[in-house]
Amino acid sequence: MGWADAWQIARRDLNGRFKGLRLLLVCLFLGVGALAAIGTLTSAIENELDGRGRTILGGDLEVEIWQRALNDDELGALTEYGEVSGGTRMQAMASAGENAAPIELKAVDDAYPLVGELTLTDGRSVGAPPAGEAWLAQGAADRLGVTAGDSFRLGTVTLTVGGIIDDEPDRLGEGFALGPTIMVAEAVPLSAGLLAPGSMYQSKYRLALDGAGDPESIGENLSETFPTAGFEIKTRDNAAPGAERFVSRMGEFLTLVGLAALVIAGIGIGGGVSSYLEARRGSIATLKIVGATSRDIMRIYGMQLGAAALIGSMAGLIVGVAVTPVLGFALGALLPVQTGIVIDPAALLSALAYGLLVALVFAAPPLLRARRFPPMALMRAKVSPLAQAWRDSALPVGLGLGGIVALVLLSARRPELSAGFLVGAAAVLSILAFLGWAIRKLAARLPRPKNPLLRTALANIHRPGSSTAALVTALGFGLSAFVLLAAIQSSLDGNIERNIPERAPDYFVLDIPQDRVDDFTAMVTADQPEASIRTVPALRGAILGYGAEDSMIRVSELEELPEGAWPLRGERGLTYSSDVPEGNTVTEGEWWAADHSGEPLVSVDIDLAQAIDLEIGDMITIGLLGVERTARIANFRRIDWDSMGFNYVLVFSPNALADAPHNIAATIDLPEGAPTGPLLRQLVNNFPSSSVIEIGQVVKDARVILEQVGTAILAAASVAVLAGLAVLLGAIAAARASRTYDTVVLRVLGASRRQVLLVQLAEYVLLSLVLAAVALALGTGLAWLVVVQLFEFDWLPNWTQVLGVLGAGLALVVGFALAGSLPLLRAKPASALRAL
Numbered sequence: 001m002g003w004a005d006a007w008q009i010a011r012r013d014l015n016g017r018f019k020g021l022r023l024l025l026v027c028l029f030l031g032v033g034a035l036a037a038i039g040t041l042t043s044a045i046e047n048e049l050d051g052r053g054r055t056i057l058g059g060d061l062e063v064e065i066w067q068r069a070l071n072d073d074e075l076g077a078l079t080e081y082g083e084v085s086g087g088t089r090m091q092a093m094a095s096a097g098e099n100a101a102p103i104e105l106k107a108v109d110d111a112y113p114l115v116g117e118l119t120l121t122d123g124r125s126v127g128a129p130p131a132g133e134a135w136l137a138q139g140a141a142d143r144l145g146v147t148a149g150d151s152f153r154l155g156t157v158t159l160t161v162g163g164i165i166d167d168e169p170d171r172l173g174e175g176f177a178l179g180p181t182i183m184v185a186e187a188v189p190l191s192a193g194l195l196a197p198g199s200m201y202q203s204k205y206r207l208a209l210d211g212a213g214d215p216e217s218i219g220e221n222l223s224e225t226f227p228t229a230g231f232e233i234k235t236r237d238n239a240a241p242g243a244e245r246f247v248s249r250m251g252e253f254l255t256l257v258g259l260a261a262l263v264i265a266g267i268g269i270g271g272g273v274s275s276y277l278e279a280r281r282g283s284i285a286t287l288k289i290v291g292a293t294s295r296d297i298m299r300i301y302g303m304q305l306g307a308a309a310l311i312g313s314m315a316g317l318i319v320g321v322a323v324t325p326v327l328g329f330a331l332g333a334l335l336p337v338q339t340g341i342v343i344d345p346a347a348l349l350s351a352l353a354y355g356l357l358v359a360l361v362f363a364a365p366p367l368l369r370a371r372r373f374p375p376m377a378l379m380r381a382k383v384s385p386l387a388q389a390w391r392d393s394a395l396p397v398g399l400g401l402g403g404i405v406a407l408v409l410l411s412a413r414r415p416e417l418s419a420g421f422l423v424g425a426a427a428v429l430s431i432l433a434f435l436g437w438a439i440r441k442l443a444a445r446l447p448r449p450k451n452p453l454l455r456t457a458l459a460n461i462h463r464p465g466s467s468t469a470a471l472v473t474a475l476g477f478g479l480s481a482f483v484l485l486a487a488i489q490s491s492l493d494g495n496i497e498r499n500i501p502e503r504a505p506d507y508f509v510l511d512i513p514q515d516r517v518d519d520f521t522a523m524v525t526a527d528q529p530e531a532s533i534r535t536v537p538a539l540r541g542a543i544l545g546y547g548a549e550d551s552m553i554r555v556s557e558l559e560e561l562p563e564g565a566w567p568l569r570g571e572r573g574l575t576y577s578s579d580v581p582e583g584n585t586v587t588e589g590e591w592w593a594a595d596h597s598g599e600p601l602v603s604v605d606i607d608l609a610q611a612i613d614l615e616i617g618d619m620i621t622i623g624l625l626g627v628e629r630t631a632r633i634a635n636f637r638r639i640d641w642d643s644m645g646f647n648y649v650l651v652f653s654p655n656a657l658a659d660a661p662h663n664i665a666a667t668i669d670l671p672e673g674a675p676t677g678p679l680l681r682q683l684v685n686n687f688p689s690s691s692v693i694e695i696g697q698v699v700k701d702a703r704v705i706l707e708q709v710g711t712a713i714l715a716a717a718s719v720a721v722l723a724g725l726a727v728l729l730g731a732i733a734a735a736r737a738s739r740t741y742d743t744v745v746l747r748v749l750g751a752s753r754r755q756v757l758l759v760q761l762a763e764y765v766l767l768s769l770v771l772a773a774v775a776l777a778l779g780t781g782l783a784w785l786v787v788v789q790l791f792e793f794d795w796l797p798n799w800t801q802v803l804g805v806l807g808a809g810l811a812l813v814v815g816f817a818l819a820g821s822l823p824l825l826r827a828k829p830a831s832a833l834r835a836l
Contacts, residue, residue, distance in 0.1 A: 001292065006299035013283065014304050021308040023272030024359070028312035029319070031262030032355035036320025038258050039347030041327050046248070047344075053236035055116040058170035059085065059206030061215040063222065064232040066540040066571045067661075068625055069203045074226055081218055082210040085111035088189055090201035091178060091510055091691035094144060095684045096152035101143035102179040102692050105154070105194070109186040114208040116169025122148070124163065128185050133162030139180030155192025155688045159184065173234075178693050193689045197661035200510050200538060200691075223556055230542045230623040232570040248413055256421045259408065260477070262358050263429065267474045270362035271467065273305060277370045285375040297371040305363050313355040317348050353407055361400035368396070428782075432476045432774065436469030439770055443468075453755065456746075457762035471767065476774045479809045483779025484786075486805040487797040491787045494796030505667035508693040509683065510538065512664040516687070520666065523686055527679050530671045534582065536646045538665035539574040539657060543567060543650075544628060545621040546612060552619060553612075564611035567649045574622065576652040580637070583647065589616045589635030592653045600656035602631040605649040609636050620650070624660055631656050757818075764817040768810045775806060 054060060063070070063078060070078070070086070078084055087108040094103050108128045112118075117125050120135065129135050134154070136146070141164055144152050150161050168181065189195045209215070215235035223231060277284070284297055292300075324342050405422060412418035443462040449455045461468050512520050517535055524531050545552040555568050562568075578594040580586060592601050602620055614620075614633060621630045631652055639647050646665065670679070683692055743756055780797070787793050 001296040001299065003299060006296060007303055009287075010300045010303045010307075013280070013300070014307065021272065021276055021305070023275070024269050024305070024308050024363070025312035025315070027265035027268040027272070028309055028355050028359060029316045031258065031265040031358065032313045032316030032351050033320045033323075034258040034261060034316075035255060035351035035354055036317045036348055037323050037327065038255050038320075039351055040321055040324045040342055040344050042248075042255075043344035043347045044324060044342040047342075050237070053238075055169050056173040057206065057234060057236050058112075058116065058173060059114045060209045060213075060236050061207040061218055062173070062234045063205045063207070064234070064570075065203050065230055067199065067201065070205060071626075074229060075205070077222060077225060078205060078207055081207055081213060083111060083114060083208045084205055085109055085114045085208075086203065086205045087112065087186055088195070088201050088203050089174065090189065090194065090199070091693060092154060092182075092189075092194055093684045093688070093691055094140065094152050094154050094182060095681065096144040096146050096150065098681065099143065099145045100680045100684045101140065102694055103140050103182045104174075104177040104179045105189060106174070106181055106183045107186050107189050108183060113169055114206050117167070118165070118169060119167045120163035121166045122163060126163065129162050129183060131185060132160055134159045134188075135163050135165050135183040136161055137165050137168070137180040137182070140182050143180065153684075153688075154182070154184070154188070155194045157188065157192045159188070194511075196513075196663075196689065198511075198514075198539075198663040199689070200540065200663070200665075227556065228544065228623050228628045229626050230571060232542075252412060252414070252418065256408070256418060256425075257481075259354060259404075260425045262354060263425070264474045264477050266358045266362040267470050269359055270366065271470060273363045274366040277301065277366055281370075284370060288375040294371040298367065301367060301370070305359070305367065309356060309359040309363070313352050313359075316355065317352060320351065321348070350407065350411060354404065357400045357403045357407070361397050361404075364396035364400070428480070428778065429473060429477065431778070432473040432480075433469060435476070435774055436472030439472060440466060440468045453759050453762055456759050457766055460759075460763045461766060468767065472771065472774060475771050475813060476778070479771055479775035479806060479813075480779040480782070482805050482809050483775050483802060484783045486802045487780050487783030488786055490798035490801045491783065491793065491796050494798060495793045505532075505534075505669040506695060507668040507680075507683075508695070509666045509668065509687075509690055510663070510693070511690045512666055512687065513689070514662075514664055517664050517666075520664075520687065523682060524668055524679065527682060528670055528674055531674075532669040533666060534646070535664050535666045536577070536581075537575050537657070537662055539624065539660060539662045540571045541574045541622040541624040541629075542571045543620060544623045545619075546614060547618055548615075549619045549632075552621065562611050564607060567605075567608050568612070571623075572650070573646075573648055574624070574650055574652065574657065575646070575648045576654045576657045578654055581646070581648070581651060583640040584651075585638045585640075587636050587638050589633070592634055596653050597655055600629070600631040601634040601653040602656065603635050603637050603651045604633055606636040606638050608649055609633075622650070624657070629656065760818060761814075764814050767817075768814055771813065772806060772810055775809075776802075779806075 049056065060082070063074075069088075075084070075086075085108065087106065089107075090105050092103055092105040094101055110128050112128050118127065118135075119125050121138075126135065134152075136144075141147060141161065146152055146161050148161050148163055151158055152161065153159075165181065165183065168183075171181075174181075189201070195201060207215075207218075209218075215237070219233040219235055222233065280301070284301075287297065287300070321343060408418050408422060409415045440462045443458055446458065449458060460466065509520075512535070521533055521535075524533055543555055545554045547553045558568075575581075578592075578596075580591050586603075587606050589603075591603070604614060604620070608614070614636075616633055616635065618633045619630055620633060621628055634653075637651070639649075641647055646667065668679075680692065683690065746756055746759070780802070783797065784795055788795050
């Protein structure tokens with residue numbers, strides 16, 4: 001039989017409404033739709049970051065440097081390439097009346113913005129604020145209680161609110177802020193007394209190229225020309241590296257979660273195809289009797305299944321694209337995403353490929369099993385079930401799985417993590433499959449209950465043809481994911497609620513002048529005698545080189561940073577101390593004497609030392625205010641990052657850094673219940689050049705971000721639960737013939753509809769209890785590994801929240817199960833018996 005003839009038969013037999021193949025359609029629709037939405041949204045955000053790189057950065061190239069401005073030579077080298085706009089960024093305090101708020105101060109020159117448009121809420125397009133005025137972000141205006149035309153104090157100067165910022169074009173390129181933005185003219189920080197030698201501020205210079213130069217090459221030239229300057233350079237192609245890393249990794253993770261959901265849907269595909277071919281048993285036998293070969297059967301039903309798989313996948317692609325604007329609108333306040341329809345061919349083809357490969361893996365075994373049996377075996381399948389044909393299925397299943405793994409690894413930016421996720425997901429699914437098999441065996445060996453309804457319900461769990469194993473695998477995965485997320489999120493919240501009030505200071509204070517530390521301490525203790533104050537010298541510098549003294553490695557020459565060597569990226573906080581810092585433990589080597597005056601020494605975080613293979617006695621070179629300084633490694637330390645205080649990767653001996661211009665940073669830990677407003681106002685009034693960071697507000701902002709990430713993951717995990725429910729309904733539909741027979745027998749023997757319904761309810765309640773035990777054990781076990789072993793936090797889940805999430809999932813399972821069983825109650829015994 002040729003392909004055309006096979007298609008003609010397949011088309012005639014294929015119901016226009018795909019009766020019998022709807023489970024395959026639904027499962028692929030869910031899985032492919034989720035993958036398409038995730039891939040399209042991720043691509044949309046990445047395309048926006050790439051396409052709007054100049055606007056996000058504020059130019060073609062940015063040079064950032066700490067605690068100083070560019071000198072004439074450096075600025076001259078930059079202006080050779082085009083127009084330059086400079087300014088400073090720093091934490092500061094603003095006050096208006098009784099209100100005071102930590103803010104991010106952004107001082108810009110008259111050339112700002114080089115690219116993009118700065119707009120105010122009154123509709124004006126503006127540049128740098130005029131003298132005596134400032135543009136305020138809405139958050140800053142709200143916290144200060146001011147509107148346009150009102151006055152507020154910044155440092156030692158009084159400014160007028162000239163307008164409220166509506167759109168700041170380079171907001172994303174500025175990075176994470178510890179307060180709302182206030183934008184002022186370039187000269188304001190100096191006149192306000194906020195800039196002094198040692199002050200913590202960044203100078204940023206944006207370059208708009210005159211011609212078609214390459215920003216990457218220009219950045220490399222600047223770094224080579226000024227190797228000790230401490231430049232941190234970004235280009236328009238990497239305008240928001242933090243956002244790009246977050247979007248890329250979150251998109252990759254959500255894709256893997258969506259793929260896991262699609263594999264769960266694959267269980268439904270396998271069951272649906274088996275059910276469909278079972279219903280076509282007579283047709284297959286008839287075709288074979290009239291001369292059709294096994295190859296013909298494969299062609300006919302393979303084309304039917306392929307057509308259904310393609311239509312289900314295409315429907316998923318359409319819906320995935322359609323929901324992208326909704327997702328983009330939800331994230332629009334955080335990231336620059338298009339809110340319109342976005343078509344990303346690569347993301348859509350990838351989702352389609354995943355869907356078709358999963359369909360191949362799960363549909364091939366039942367199809368190959370049906371084509372090999374002779375007509376009489378097919379006719380007798382009711383009393384002589386078809387045997388498994390795993391050898392025939394090995395090749396297509398192997399090819400499908402290989403294709404899925406290859407597609408994941410080839411498209412992953414971190415293949416090792418993706419491979420680990422695949423191995424972990426396969427292990428979880430294998431465990432669930434084994435548990436499903438074990439539960440059936442255990443149910444068969446349990447004593448029979450005296451109650452006939454319970455006895456029948458228990459028998460339905462282990463009877464021949466029972467779908468218990470498939471349902472435990474499919475629904476167990478989705479419910480375990482819900483429990484996992486609830487346990488992780490509630491544990492993180494528990495750690496925040498318990499540890500931050502206990503261990504984190506109430507305020508971080510920056511830029512306290514060295515000669516006023518005693519005044520600062522006296523002022524705080526006068527207001528709050530029981531306050532705990534810790535002060536440390538605060539500097540900024542970049543690691544330029546490290547290693548053995550005669551063969552040091554230059555960071556600028558590394559093509560890629562070693563894994564875990566994040567301190568090598570840009571400038572980091574530096575300090576010096578005569579004693580081991582609080583919360584630190586020396587793990588190797590010895591601390592220097594309090595009066596050490598010999599060779600400059602440095603103590604290094606043990607994690608960094610292991611990441612870049614440092615040894616005691618090696619050297620580290622840093623760039624500090626444009627000058628190179630080298631120190632010998634005296635010891636390694638273990639840092640207690642949970643202390644939420646000042647933690648430095650590098651701590652130097654005092655003689656290494658004390659002569660450099662710097663100020664003092666401090667933490668203030670107030671007694672429980674102490675009012676914070678009066679102290680904050682005193683800090684603003686008495687130390688106008690210092691800036692205060694409120695930990696409570698930072699934690700609040702971080703919690704909002706965590707909740708949004710958790711919502712995204714929960715939405716992806718919900719697809720797994722929906723796929724599991726589809727498997728449940730498919731299993732009920734596949735077993736409808738035998739269930740109808742059982743129902744009719746019970747009705748003939750005198751059972752009422754209520755009793756039949758109670759049997760169904762008891763069966764699915766028992767199954768739900770099994771699923772609850774499996775999901776609770778597996779989900780909390782994995783959550784414990786993540787929270788305690790990976791994050792190294794305390795295990796503090798909110799069991800009410802965890803059990804509530806699990807209970808809601810189980811209620812869905814029982815509800816859908818009963819809804820799928822209701823048609824059995826409408827079966828009429830007489831007509832059903834005649835059909836047997």
